[in-house]
Amino acid sequence: MAAPETSPTPSSLRNAFGHVFSFFILILIGVLAFSIRLFSVIKYESVIHEFDPYFNYRVTQFLTKNGIYDFWNWFDDRTWYPLGRVIGGTVYPGLTLTAGTLWWLLNSLNIPLSVETVCVFTAPIFSAFASWATYLLTKEVKGAGAGLTAAALLAMVPSYISRSVAGSYDNEAVAIFALIFTFYLYIKTLNTGSLFYATLNSIAYFYMVCSWGGYTFIINLIPMHVLLCIVTGRYSSRLYIAYAPLVVLGTLLAALVPVVGFNAVMTSEHFASFLVFIIIHVVALVYYIKGILSPRMFKVAVMLVLSVGLVICCTVVAVLIALVASSPTKGWSGRSLSLLDPTYASKYIPIIASVSEHQPPTWPSYFMDLNILAFLVPAGIVACFLPLSDASSFVILYIVTSVYFSGVMVRLMLVLAPAACIMSGIALSGAFDVLTRSLKFQLPGTSEIFASDAVDTGSESVILNKDGAKEDKSEDSVKERPSKKSKKKEKEKEKEKEKEKEKEKENAGTLSSRSHAGTSSRRPLVLPVEASVIAIFLLVLLVAFYVVHCVWAAAEAYSAPSIVLTSQSPDGLHVFDDFREAYAWLSHNTDVDDKVASWWDYGYQTTAMANRTVIVDNNTWNNTHIATVGTAMSSPEKAAWEIFNSLDVKYVLVVFGGLVGYPSDDINKFLWMVRIGGGVFPHIKEPDYLRDGQYRIDSQATPTMLNCLMYKLSYYRFVETDGKGFDRVRRTEIGKKYFKLTHFEEVFTTHHWMVRIYKLKSPRNRIRGKTKKSKSKSSSTISSKSSRTRKKNPWN
């Protein structure tokens, strides 16, 4: 606040200095965001992580090899055998195109990085972009100081790190950047009313649509905000410019993405945007008419329009409701519905419910993923309210909705993270603002304090000055700003007091500050020096705690690539590289066209790493197909062989953790197979696999369980390892120890037994008596199975 009063030359110099300083801080934040995500590369290796990233990697490889046109037309016959999958039309291409472009750019500069390297580092690069976008967005809301703080917080928020470590090559990696950037451009347009930014906004939205299904969040949140603005009487032409082009251009562009296509206008997810589009036009019309009519005439017109409009609206709404209600899912996709009704998935769609990241989060996960942000957010919300502008109301709306969504699905914690960072950035920077200012006004010789202060406080005040200087430049917000500033000051004071109450328990300081505030309302509000020093110290401590937690989370919790497991044993690090062992074996020692059946979790990895055709994969688009595999896994050997044989399967891959205690193996996932299989083929009944409602594999297990294929393939010859067959995951001895396989043959088992691969034995020559016998037997076991499977099977 000192800046405008001082002479122009030093202020402009300081201004320039502030610019350069914040520029360097931003660069450092980018470097921080990038490098904190490299733990996975340093601790493990530069490799693609988990499941979905492998698919994205494979698609990128295809793109770089065959070019964009082949990519759009790609029909993948190596997955979902025998159905195949139209990749070009069912994949969000944003991530792939981004990495493909990056690779192409590098290669045209003769920098021969492999596609894999580019893919691995795409996510960290985009996290740097995302933190810069956060800076821009928060700067639009609350100024550069808050922007920098928010950017620094976002650069290392664990929730985002969990999805964007090097190697985590998933849609979210670029989508979060796109999300924040779209919001920034929206706010920018709202603040400036510039059509240029409105157009950029639609393009950013297009990029978001390309990247992630979460774009529906944008296309619902922005209309909500527009509606909020209209309802609270904040309609302006800027709002219209921010919204109308976005809907028109954005929808047109979104429809260009094959996977969205006509969904952009047909599904209910987009309905809100069109409704608000109509409303904003009506409101615009009303404002226009209000401008040209006299108040009395206007009242009459309102009466007229209301009575006619209400009738029309009622009929239109009735028709719409009837249309929507006639479709079974009410026009909503399963995932969206499970968002609105958290119990929906577990009731109707076991496939969605079976994925752990679709479960609601637990309370500790909020602390784990957001840490201190969870406590700073309320302060930030209060800070946003004090001068409630269009921009800050948007941020409030953003945080409220994302808190709800994160409560439904763990995965959506990711959407909450930027909002929480923005809020906490606002809160923290506000607090620092007040505290450093009170230091500055009470100590003589301001410049010395600048020099002696800690780095972040220094930067904060510099930026503050810059901000003040900027005020006279930007003509739009001139009117609002002064009042906003003073209000903000007061607010931060209050908030600061809250904080002190919470953390310092230093009542004297609070009281004195209050008295200060009371006596001198004209002067800038200040706190006693001691109180501010202690408060700054505690805040820095708090932030330091956050940094320590984030680094720990990045290094320990979220860096494991999950295809390589490690365990710390007394004699050093032990590496479990079984998955790649199995995939490498498959890729080198089986025929290139062999079909491998496994539970769908391993589909993407099998196609990407082993380059073999799979029956089902992580893109769970065909429930029946998955149910067929689930049925096979839960059927007895003979019936399972028939199902697999009818699908041309040559190898069956199961993941078994019983020897080394790897808990997410197929036996633990088995009940989902039964459930999903039973959902389509009713002869598979979940109670058959449970003893008194309990899932067990020991001697108390049901015969159905002990005879099903999954049990047999997992535990085949397992007893010979230790003589008892002790399963270290279930912590029990297995129920059936000695048995033989008649239709399957073990062909490969990895070093720690984590992956076991079996080959279907070719059918034996028919012997008269035997065939008859087996036929009657098999028909009794699969009697209730649909005739479809039996018809295809030549051996019946």
Added chain:
Amino acid sequence: MSNPISPHSLQPISNENPRMLRLKKLLDSTAMLLNLDSAAMEASGRRPRLLLQICLIFSTLILTFFSPVVRSSSTPELQILSAERRVDLSSHIIRVSLTLKVENVGTSPASEILLAFSPAQVDHLAWIKAGALVGKKRKKSSLPLDVKPSNILDGPNGTKYYSVFLTSQLGSGESVSLEVLYVLTHSLEPFPVEISQSESQLVYFRDSAVILSPYHIKSQETSFRTPTNKVESFTRVVPADRSGTELKYGPYEERPSYSYSPVIIHFENNNPFAVVEELVREIEISHWGNLQITDHYKLAHAGARQKGGFSRVEYQSNQPFGGSASFKHLLAELPPRVHSVYYRDDIGNISSSRLRIGAKKSELLIEPRYPLFGGWKATFVIGYGVPVHDYLFESADGSRYLNYNFGCPLAETVVDKLTIKVVLPEGSEDPSAVIPFQVEQRLEKKHSYLDVVGRTVLVLEKKNVVPDHNSPFQVHYKFNPVFMLAEPLMLVLGFFLLFVASIAYLHMDIAIRKS
């Protein structure tokens, strides 16, 4: 089963004696008989073997009878006083050492000595070296001699020749002692062709009990060393004798030229039949101080194929017998002062390797992702850097040369096809290679980090490479050190332009309408 002297190699030999042709027919028929017998031998035991032996003796007798005729066709009259051959069958790379004492019984001096190989052996002959033994018993040393495939027309039954060039002419009545070493690959034929996991691997080796030579051999002896005591069967050619791992044929006296007496040895060989089907090695020279070497391997187990499944429990529980014919690790010998070693494949790092860096050499023990059984394959990449000043030198005329080891660093492996790509720095000229043996050469271009004109790549290709090929080769080229600065300068220029552009942008008013 390929026949040692197969009927397919029968070529019309019109310029030779008509009696030769008859001999050929006879020989072929014996061979065919032998072939049949060896197939039947496993099944029906002793009687065919007896028959076989009779046939063999018969054929040898005939050979002896006709031999003067054959000998008369070769020009210098040489004869071998004594010959000793030791065949080492202990791994899948067969090393044969042959000691010959050659005497000139003719009148004209001789300058070259011919070595004869059967067509089957020539195809598998990977490496050959000869030396003349000089000095008396204690102070014996070997002078290396040139060996080249001879351009003399093929001998009877497609026999191929290699000539050993003597340093000084062998006068009439003089004699010389020669030592010949050669290496055969892919000559052990697994039988049974498929074995299960717990079985050990048995192989056939086919050779002749007597040394095939265009000269008369006065006295000779052949010994085969098998890896273990377990020898299932071997063809008996009296006198033949087996003790432990040693199988001895001979001594045979006064054998005429082109004597051939096929033998088959069926024995156990559980040594890793590690064959690198293709090895592409890229050596990238950087004058900034690093020599980057990247080896792409396609490894295969070339032994008896795996029958049935692979049971991990069997493999782990009884380790010595669980997979005796398989191998799980290989030793790669890397140069000393090697750094940044990596060992990975298409899907990431392979975590099972150990590196020991020594002063003389570094050893890298690598384990493929899974143990390799017969017929299984694996691919991987080993890469490392070494300081360039160890391998790059400047010759007197100002050109530079790289001196690096040819061959595959893996111990006891055969490389079916070796491609070495020497990537010279950008701007280097006139590449030429000096290699102690015959290889195919060609030039390529490669664009690497920030290259503009591209780097010259000298590609060397050789088939059938064995560890004995690990000898240094040189690549000479001319290089102007100014080119070293091209890329840094380019970067500097790029950033400079970027800053200039941003300054220009900031100082320019590009608004259409002044506000």
